[in-house]
Amino acid sequence: MATVVVLDLLAGPSLGLLPLLTLGPALAAVTGGVRHTALAGLVALVLSVPLAYHDELLGRPQITITLVAIVGVTTAAMLACRLRAEGERKLADVRLVAETVQRVLLPPVPRRAGDLRIALSYTSAAVEARIGGDLYDIARGPGGVRLIVGDVQGKGLDAVETAASVVGAFREAAYDEPALADVGRRLEDHLARRLGGEKFVTAVLAEVREGEISLLNYGHPPPLLLTCDGRVHRLEPREEAPPLGLVALAPTGPEPYGCAFREGDQILFYTDGVCEARDRGGSFYPLEDRAPRLLRAGDPQDALDLLERDLVLHVGGPVPDDAAMLLVRRERP
Numbered sequence: 001m002a003t004v005v006v007l008d009l010l011a012g013p014s015l016g017l018l019p020l021l022t023l024g025p026a027l028a029a030v031t032g033g034v035r036h037t038a039l040a041g042l043v044a045l046v047l048s049v050p051l052a053y054h055d056e057l058l059g060r061p062q063i064t065i066t067l068v069a070i071v072g073v074t075t076a077a078m079l080a081c082r083l084r085a086e087g088e089r090k091l092a093d094v095r096l097v098a099e100t101v102q103r104v105l106l107p108p109v110p111r112r113a114g115d116l117r118i119a120l121s122y123t124s125a126a127v128e129a130r131i132g133g134d135l136y137d138i139a140r141g142p143g144g145v146r147l148i149v150g151d152v153q154g155k156g157l158d159a160v161e162t163a164a165s166v167v168g169a170f171r172e173a174a175y176d177e178p179a180l181a182d183v184g185r186r187l188e189d190h191l192a193r194r195l196g197g198e199k200f201v202t203a204v205l206a207e208v209r210e211g212e213i214s215l216l217n218y219g220h221p222p223p224l225l226l227t228c229d230g231r232v233h234r235l236e237p238r239e240e241a242p243p244l245g246l247v248a249l250a251p252t253g254p255e256p257y258g259c260a261f262r263e264g265d266q267i268l269f270y271t272d273g274v275c276e277a278r279d280r281g282g283s284f285y286p287l288e289d290r291a292p293r294l295l296r297a298g299d300p301q302d303a304l305d306l307l308e309r310d311l312v313l314h315v316g317g318p319v320p321d322d323a324a325m326l327l328v329r330r331e332r333p
Contacts, residue, residue, distance in 0.1 A: 001040075005047055013055035018066045021048055022073040029077035037081050041074025109138045109326070111301075113145045115263075116208060119300035119327040121308045123273070123319050133159030133201075134271045134324040137167045139174035143207055146174040146183065149269040149326050150203030150220060150244070165194055166201055166244075180207045181256055184216050184244075188253070191245040200245035204269060208328065213267065214258040219243040221275050224291055228264030232292055235259060235267070266295060266329045273323035277315050285314050300329045 001024040008017045021044040028040035048070065052063040109120055118138060133152025138145060148170045152159040166187065173186035184205055191201060204223060205216040215223070215235060220243075222236040241247070241254030261267065268291055277285040290310055297303035304327045311323060 001044055001047060005051065008051050009054065013057060016062065018048055018051055018055070018057070018062065019069055021066070022069050025070070025074040025077045029081050032081070033085065034078050034081045037074065037077045041070060041077070044070045044074070109136060113138065113140070115331055116145060117300045117329045117331055119304040119329075121304045121323075121325040121327075123308060123311070123323040133163040134273065134322045135163035135167050135201075135203075136269075136324055136326050137170055139171050141174045141183075141207065142178050143180075144209040146180065146205070146207045147269070147326070147328070148174075148203055148205050149223075149271065149324065150201050150218075151271045151273075151322075151324075152201050153199045153243075162194070162199065162201065166191065166203070170205075180205055180214055180216050181253075184218070184253065187244055188247045192248065195245045200243040202243040202272075206267075206269070208261060208330075211260060211262060212258055213261040214256050216254050216256050217241060218247070218254055221270060221272055223270075224268040224288065225259060225261075226266040226268065226292060226295055228262070230292055232288055233259070234288070261330055263330055266300070266327060268295070269326040269328070271322065271324045273319060273321035274311060274325060276321070277311060277319055277323065279314050280316050285311055295327070300327050303327065 001021055004017055004020045004023070007015070011017065024044045025037050025041040028037045032040070045067065048063065048066055049058075052058050052066075057063045109118055111118055120136065122134065122136075133154065135150045135152065136148065138147045140146070148167070150163075150166060152162045152166070169187055169190040170183065173183040177183045177186060187203075187205075201218070202220040203218045204220045205218075206223075207214045215237070217237045218241055222234045225233040225235050227233070235257075237254060237257055239255065242250045247253050270287070274285060275287050279285075291307065294307045294310055295303040297306060304325055307325065308323075312319065
């Protein structure tokens with residue numbers, strides 16, 4: 001509106017710039033509220049009168065049309081602001097309900113299991129209400145503490161239901177099956193009946209025993225081992241395997257592999273919402289570079305919270321996809 005005033009004073013009535021004052025309330029409605037838009041419309045009306053006097057348009061049809069246009073655009077913009085605010089409130093409610101449903105279906109994990117301390121971070125995506133299917137769980141098995149971290153293909157309540165189903169099947173198999181590979185076969189059979197080959201679940205299964213950890217990777221991002229001396233290792237399988245739900249399409253399933261897991265070591269499990277998070281320039285989150293210095297805090301949960309905040313800062317706002325992280329630290333028994 002200030003630009004319109006300056007141009008009108010310089011150019012005079014020849015260009016007929018007064019109707020452009022309607023841009024004020026129209027643009028105010030984009031970012032402001034109802035009151036802000038009404039104030040912009042009032043300012044436009046106040047500015048139009050002295051400008052009309054300067055341009056010798058008082059009493060002519062041009063100024064009448066301008067005033068009617070300002071009032072009409074301001075009224076429409078105020079209505080749009082109100083409808084937008086109501087839509088934002090409804091969307092916030094839907095997000096809250098969706099996130100609550102997701103957290104209810106995923107059971108809480110224990111913070112301690114023997115000489116293990118466990119921390120969890122779950123950041124829900126803030127893109128509409130498109131909740132995802134990230135999953136996690138920890139259970140005691142015959143050979144030690146077993147855990148799963150995974151991600152269901154797709155979004156929405158169907159993905160959350162599938163995630164809850166996988167967690168339930170894992171809990172049953174983790175208690176019963178003698179070997180980690182048997183747990184994986186139970187999960188594959190469960191998903192083959194439930195999904196029918198249309199969806200899949202990437203997942204990492206792990207079993208922590210005394211002095212070591214065994215892993216079974218179904219097409220999931222590899223965990224990071226942070227040793228007590230500060231080194232970082234990607235725990236990648238020797239051969240890639242298809243996700244759960246598609247294992248029958250491969251000649252063989254994944255082979256168990258493992259490494260030493262001693263006092264002071266930490267293992268970070270995560271979903272692709274972490275490693276595939278991008279900043280405004282399109283660069284992926286450098287998890288391997290950030291994790292060593294951010295996981296030095298005394299409490300594992302504090303360390304993981306610090307890593308979560310660093311992830312949000314890298315993205316520059318809400319994460320576009322659900323991001324789950326599970327940190328396991330071995331301490332002195």
